[in-house]
Amino acid sequence: MSEEKNNVKRIAVMGSTGSIGTQTLDVIRANPDVFSADVLCAGNNADVLIQQALEFTPNAVVIANEKHYKKVKDELFSKGIKVYAGEDSLKQIVEMETVDCVLAAIVGYAGLSSTLNAIEHKKPIALANKETLVVAGEIITEAARKNSVNLYPVDSEHSAIFQCLAGEWENPIEKIYLTASGGPFRGKSREFMQTVKKEQALKHPNWSMGAKITIDSATMMNKGLEIIEAKWLFHLNREQIEVIVHPQSIIHSIVQFRDASMKAQMGLPDMKLPIQYALSYPQRIRSDFPRFDFINYPSLTFEKPDTSAFPSLTLAYHCLEKGGNLPCAMNAANEIAVNAFLNDKISFTQIVEVAEKIVSTIPFLPKPSLNDLIETDTASRVKTKELTG
Numbered sequence: 520m521s522e523e524k525n526n527v528k529r530i531a532v533m534g535s536t537g538s539i540g541t542q543t544l545d546v547i548r549a550n551p552d553v554f555s556a557d558v559l560c561a562g563n564n565a566d567v568l569i570q571q572a573l574e575f576t577p578n579a580v581v582i583a584n585e586k587h588y589k590k591v592k593d594e595l596f597s598k599g600i601k602v603y604a605g606e607d608s609l610k611q612i613v614e615m616e617t618v619d620c621v622l623a624a625i626v627g628y629a630g631l632s633s634t635l636n637a638i639e640h641k642k643p644i645a646l647a648n649k650e651t652l653v654v655a656g657e658i659i660t661e662a663a664r665k666n667s668v669n670l671y672p673v674d675s676e677h678s679a680i681f682q683c684l685a686g687e688w689e690n691p692i693e694k695i696y697l698t699a700s701g702g703p704f705r706g707k708s709r710e711f712m713q714t715v716k717k718e719q720a721l722k723h724p725n726w727s728m729g730a731k732i733t734i735d736s737a738t739m740m741n742k743g744l745e746i747i748e749a750k751w752l753f754h755l756n757r758e759q760i761e762v763i764v765h766p767q768s769i770i771h772s773i774v775q776f777r778d779a780s781m782k783a784q785m786g787l788p789d790m791k792l793p794i795q796y797a798l799s800y801p802q803r804i805r806s807d808f809p810r811f812d813f814i815n816y817p818s819l820t821f822e823k824p825d826t827s828a829f830p831s832l833t834l835a836y837h838c839l840e841k842g843g844n845l846p847c848a849m850n851a852a853n854e855i856a857v858n859a860f861l862n863d864k865i866s867f868t869q870i871v872e873v874a875e876k877i878v879s880t881i882p883f884l885p886k887p888s889l890n891d892l893i894e895t896d897t898a899s900r901v902k903t904k905e906l907t908g
């Protein structure tokens with residue numbers, strides 16, 4: 520890892536124009552003595568990327584869609600900011616010597632190659648992009664082990680587990696409870712789900728997030744992805760990972776130890792806290808985030824998830840248990856199906872039905888290489904597109 524200049528940690532913000540990316544920039548803006556934005560990367564949103572670069576004057580920016588290269592270059596080159604475009608640049612930019620830490624917040628499978636490359640170049644990762652671990656958890660965690668790279672979770676539940684484990688590194692985890700808000704359709708029947716429109720599914724009760732993860736929260740596939748993410752981050756098996764619905768989203772997750780003690784991490788739902796902790800670990804930085812007030816929450820409640828209304832959880836547990844290329848196939852099918860739902864091609868319940876179909880028909884590979892996973896991803900996308908028109 521390169522030396523941090525004047526103790527300022529220089530961050531490559533991958534997916535800077537998204538929900539997590541912009542909140543990461545809020546954290547950097549609030550702590551200019553601690554963090555700087557060294558690299559900004561976006562997919563399509565050239566205008567926001569330009570505006571962010573003018574404010575943060577990073578060393579370099581990457582716009583994945585090459586169509587926007589000229590526009591971005593014309594605005595930023597004269598300011599001394601290096602401008603690159605395309606997928607290869609996205610993957611390679613994390614290697615820059617000036618980068619101290621990579622905040623991985625590109626959505627979906629598209630985030631895999633830059634994160635893996637950053638690990639191979641020994642850059643610590645603050646990981647928001649859960650799909651990376653769902654697709655290639657074994658390869659990513661093995662690469663991190665080999666290169667002595669730490670993966671700091673940004674996902675609020677996994678950050679909670681990580682915070683509960685501080686000081687407990689010698690103590691085995693008996694079990695974790697990942698909390699789930701239940702999304703906008705908690706308590707609704709399977710019949711109701713068949714009538715759901717995208718405007719309803721895009722309204723999350725507690726969190727404001729990108730469109731894909733908001734739909735994943737409505738189907739509870741988000742929690743399905745998160746159980747697989749937890750398996751890899753904390754080396755757990757199926758029996759050690761339980762999902763509990765907690766509609767208030769105050770307790771962000773819980774660890775149970777072998778003496779029956781349970782530790783929970785709590786606070787108001789605000790992604791800036793886990794983002795900041797992933798970047799500042801092991802320190803905690805003073806923040807002005809709103810504080811939780813018990814009087815406003817006379818009861819915190821818990822429920823068992825309804826797997827008949829939310830079959831995504833059963834599918835994800837199946838993929839977690841069987842492993843191999845099945846989580847990768849499930850993820851690819853889900854990404855395409857969510858997109859199809861957002862484009863009014865399929866109904867809400869078809870999202871998970873399509874993912875089930877892909878998982879049950881894809882040839883099973885118990886120990887896939889990275890190339891096998893790339894092929895599984897491509898094949899699953901092609902088949903899902905056929906099924907979703």
Ligand code: NDP
Pocket residue numbers: 533534535536537538539540560561562563564565583609623624625626627629647648649650673674675726727728729730731732790
């Ligand atoms: P958004 O959709 O808001 O943002 C996604 C970001 O990725 C944007 O900057 C987008 O660029 C960029 N992007 C998309 N496709 C590509 C591509 N092919 N190449 C390069 N960049 C690309 O998503 P979120 O911020 O909500 O989520 C990001 C990740 O964090 C997801 O994996 C999600 O599961 C995870 N996460 C999010 C949480 C949240 O609260 N939002 C909570 C926990 C985890 P552009 O917009 O310019 O096209």
Ligand code: MG
Pocket residue numbers: 674675676745
């Ligand atoms: Mg989460």
